[in-house]
Amino acid sequence: MMTCLDLCGNWQLQQERKKGTLPATVPGCVHTDLLAAKKIEDPFYRDNELRLQWISESAWTFGRKFQVSPALLTRDRVLLHCDGLDTLATITINGHKVGGADNMFRTWEFDVKSVLKSGSNTIEVRFDSATQYVRRKMAERSIPSWGGPLEVTGRAWLRKEPCNFGWDWAPALVTCGIWRKIEILGFDVARLDDIHILQDHSEKGKVKLTVKVAAEVARRAPLKANVLVSFDGKDVAQQTVDVGHFAELPAASDGDNLAKCPTQTGQAELVIDQPQLWWPNGLGAQPLYVVNVELLDETGKVLDADAKRIGLRTLRLRREKDQWGETFEFACNGVPFFAKGANWVPADSFATRVTREDYRRLLKDSADAHMNMLRVWGGGIYEQDEFYDLADELGICLWQEFMFACSTYPTFDKAFVASVGVEAEQNVRRLRHHASIALWCGNNELEQGLVGDQWDDRRMSWEDYGRVFDKVLPDVVARLDPEHDYWPSSPHSPVGDRKDFNNPTCGDAHLWDVWHGRKPFEWYRTCTHRFNSEFGFQSFPEPKTVYAITEPRDRNVTSFVMEHHQRSGIGNTVIMQYMLDWFRLPQGFDNVLWASQILHGMAMKYAVENWRRSMPRGMGTLYWQLNDCWPVASWASIDYHGRWKALHYLAKKFFSPLLVSGLEDIKAGTVELHVTNDKREEVATRLNWTLTDVSGKTLAKGSQNVAAAPQSSQRVQTLDLKKYLDKHTARNLMLWLELNQNRDRKGTATVLSDNLVLFARPKHLELQNPQIKAGIKPLDGGQFQVTLTARKPALWAWADLDRVDARFSDNFVTLRPGLPVTIVAKPAKKLTLAQFKKALRVKSLFDTY
Numbered sequence: 001m002m003t004c005l006d007l008c009g010n011w012q013l014q015q016e017r018k019k020g021t022l023p024a025t026v027p028g029c030v031h032t033d034l035l036a037a038k039k040i041e042d043p044f045y046r047d048n049e050l051r052l053q054w055i056s057e058s059a060w061t062f063g064r065k066f067q068v069s070p071a072l073l074t075r076d077r078v079l080l081h082c083d084g085l086d087t088l089a090t091i092t093i094n095g096h097k098v099g100g101a102d103n104m105f106r107t108w109e110f111d112v113k114s115v116l117k118s119g120s121n122t123i124e125v126r127f128d129s130a131t132q133y134v135r136r137k138m139a140e141r142s143i144p145s146w147g148g149p150l151e152v153t154g155r156a157w158l159r160k161e162p163c164n165f166g167w168d169w170a171p172a173l174v175t176c177g178i179w180r181k182i183e184i185l186g187f188d189v190a191r192l193d194d195i196h197i198l199q200d201h202s203e204k205g206k207v208k209l210t211v212k213v214a215a216e217v218a219r220r221a222p223l224k225a226n227v228l229v230s231f232d233g234k235d236v237a238q239q240t241v242d243v244g245h246f247a248e249l250p251a252a253s254d255g256d257n258l259a260k261c262p263t264q265t266g267q268a269e270l271v272i273d274q275p276q277l278w279w280p281n282g283l284g285a286q287p288l289y290v291v292n293v294e295l296l297d298e299t300g301k302v303l304d305a306d307a308k309r310i311g312l313r314t315l316r317l318r319r320e321k322d323q324w325g326e327t328f329e330f331a332c333n334g335v336p337f338f339a340k341g342a343n344w345v346p347a348d349s350f351a352t353r354v355t356r357e358d359y360r361r362l363l364k365d366s367a368d369a370h371m372n373m374l375r376v377w378g379g380g381i382y383e384q385d386e387f388y389d390l391a392d393e394l395g396i397c398l399w400q401e402f403m404f405a406c407s408t409y410p411t412f413d414k415a416f417v418a419s420v421g422v423e424a425e426q427n428v429r430r431l432r433h434h435a436s437i438a439l440w441c442g443n444n445e446l447e448q449g450l451v452g453d454q455w456d457d458r459r460m461s462w463e464d465y466g467r468v469f470d471k472v473l474p475d476v477v478a479r480l481d482p483e484h485d486y487w488p489s490s491p492h493s494p495v496g497d498r499k500d501f502n503n504p505t506c507g508d509a510h511l512w513d514v515w516h517g518r519k520p521f522e523w524y525r526t527c528t529h530r531f532n533s534e535f536g537f538q539s540f541p542e543p544k545t546v547y548a549i550t551e552p553r554d555r556n557v558t559s560f561v562m563e564h565h566q567r568s569g570i571g572n573t574v575i576m577q578y579m580l581d582w583f584r585l586p587q588g589f590d591n592v593l594w595a596s597q598i599l600h601g602m603a604m605k606y607a608v609e610n611w612r613r614s615m616p617r618g619m620g621t622l623y624w625q626l627n628d629c630w631p632v633a634s635w636a637s638i639d640y641h642g643r644w645k646a647l648h649y650l651a652k653k654f655f656s657p658l659l660v661s662g663l664e665d666i667k668a669g670t671v672e673l674h675v676t677n678d679k680r681e682e683v684a685t686r687l688n689w690t691l692t693d694v695s696g697k698t699l700a701k702g703s704q705n706v707a708a709a710p711q712s713s714q715r716v717q718t719l720d721l722k723k724y725l726d727k728h729t730a731r732n733l734m735l736w737l738e739l740n741q742n743r744d745r746k747g748t749a750t751v752l753s754d755n756l757v758l759f760a761r762p763k764h765l766e767l768q769n770p771q772i773k774a775g776i777k778p779l780d781g782g783q784f785q786v787t788l789t790a791r792k793p794a795l796w797a798w799a800d801l802d803r804v805d806a807r808f809s810d811n812f813v814t815l816r817p818g819l820p821v822t823i824v825a826k827p828a829k830k831l832t833l834a835q836f837k838k839a840l841r842v843k844s845l846f847d848t849y
Helices: 030-036 048-056 131-141 356-368 383-395 414-431 464-480 520-526 543-547 560-564 571-582 589-613 644-655 723-726 833-837
Strands: 001-006 010-017 023-026 058-067 077-082 089-093 096-103 109-110 119-127 181-187 190-201 206-217 224-231 235-241 246-248 263-273 291-294 300-310 313-320 329-332 335-337 340-344 373-376 397-401 437-441 485-487 532-534 620-623 658-665 670-676 682-694 698-708 710-721 733-741 751-758 773-778 784-789 793-799 806-808 812-814 823-828 841-845
Touching: 010 806, 030 048, 030 356, 048 131, 048 464, 077 096, 077 263, 077 437, 077 773, 096 109, 181 190, 190 300, 206 224, 206 291, 224 263, 235 543, 235 571, 313 437, 313 485, 313 751, 356 383, 373 620, 383 397, 383 437, 397 571, 464 485, 485 793, 543 589, 571 589, 589 644, 589 658, 589 670, 589 793, 644 658, 644 751, 658 682, 658 751, 670 682, 670 698, 670 733, 682 710, 698 710, 698 723, 773 833, 773 841, 784 812, 793 806, 793 823, 823 833, 833 841
Parallel strands: 340 373, 340 620, 373 397, 397 437, 437 485, 532 620
Antiparallel strands: 001 181, 010 023, 010 058, 058 119, 077 109, 077 181, 089 096, 089 119, 190 206, 206 263, 224 235, 224 291, 246 263, 291 300, 313 329, 329 335, 658 670, 670 710, 682 698, 682 733, 733 751, 773 784, 784 823, 793 812, 793 841, 806 823
């Protein structure tokens, strides 16, 4: 078997032209090492970021000693294997240069057998300054990009995490370091180089797997591969095949892996009977099969082994002509589904701090909010394997972008293009087997204004753009992953000269007319696109998050520190402008933060409910954004610390598989009632509606049975409420909606969805003190049941614990007199019943005034 000498763990770090070293951890980066050594303050606290820019201006060297056994040096090949080097690296072993790297997104390997010795060895990895490098390249030739005043310009010259240089929600903290696993590998004869699994679902009740195996050979020899497929711990198919077809590799070029050898290939054909199909979240289960591959020599000895976990499914982007133009919908196992979700950005400015549990929490939070898709945005990183594993388990489909965003790129540079080609190949090979992969997308927003007929001070030429996004990347996907589709850019419209990038008849759209264009929330109801892949509104984090990064004197949204933690220009001003449009001016800093979150959720609710009602014309909505990489005012629905904002709780409702929504027309005095069903089966429901005044007094009510057709949205009734509006006025009315499952044997009706329609903006409603009461009951596992009741209507009532974090099953709920709402709270630390009661705070919109 292959020998693996792990070089992760304890290293030493030295700054260029400085004496002495510091302890370092690999994987890691210079910033986290300096933090651990207490050489810098928290970069996220107040405006510390501004005083830490010197870090990225220096070169840094990581070094360590390691032991090599005599046996390792006898292997046919001995390689230094680096899964991730960030970014401009020079590697020396025992004083000999063994190679360099210039692409954060690539795996690098170097033949090191000749420089190693038995016993003690040394390795050093020097990282040159990325900021100095891009500054020099920009002096040679400036390439246009978008960016704010704190962002480092010229980032596109370097294949490095774009948002690491700053973004309109991210700090400028330019890292360097060994950010993924590093090890020395030794093997004889051959090792596995590639496993490509293809699925054929053409025969009912069977799935045929074609498993292509490639072995990198140190010397030609008879080889075999044993391929075993198991499910739920049981073997379901097996085959042993020859791996004998020999292929010489072309001569190395600037973009090639320096340590590559020729390959031998073979192919196994296996049939899975009675396959258990994988489905997106909400449409079915997520069973996963394991494909184990062993590479054998002629005696049957195992030379190398690997395993891939797969889901049996087809998952394609479907584009067909229809009455509105051309569809843009995803279909799993031939069944089109409405894509619900958000955009994913790196979960920390320092990628190596993100743990498997961080990934699990964020992805499970997505699934718990009924999301079935995340867009892995092109300005971040190709995420760690754990991210994709968890997406497979949870049924979260992934719109996976290549890492290009909001800039022109030097595609006229042959070495740059060659490196991009290797980057694409490596990442497609690494990720293509995952059940969650739904689409490969070339870039974020380049076609939205960064490409033109020729290069100028704002754009690159279509010719140079096409070199990567119309040739290199689609060719890689077609060759290495034909079971998934490629989309050149987001947004993209496949018509004409691509200038109509938000065409409502085809393609995907980024709709920013509200946040950037200052249009009212109601504008969302005027546009119906085929797929909304990006749109958003901002809010502040909750007080716990803000207090941890500020001093008392900073706690005003116009303070320098609060504006420093706002990267979207005059974003705080925009939030406050919209807040005054919708709400009465909140009293006190904390209430401003909470009210901004309610405002945020309301904006997205307007958008998503409209687009879900538009099914099947529109078949997807992914809001910007799911998460944050630091504590900041942003578009995220989950803040940096994992705290759900109001939007995420509201998303759990407006992404519900069965949704009831109302579309009011104040002038006509009507409300359309819509029922949307994402499930693959019809659901028998009962729709109840109640019209009250703002005191909660019932003025009218009604109900009807609704057979919610599968994967459809239907207008089931139009209420004529004109006489009530004329008599009571829009400022004094509320329409409460509830969609129930048919009653069970005990006569209990399960609430599938509830909603509230207002006829005036909340600031003009004469809300009365709701007098909310909270009944508390301890539950197993340190949880507490909280039952909320109100004497008067309460809008967006939320529970919070003073100085203690907690997860709530629901929050920001509407309370109607006489109808209790029960939520479950799980504090982050163990609390007694008395402690919980003392810490619990319950407020509603009324309490912010």
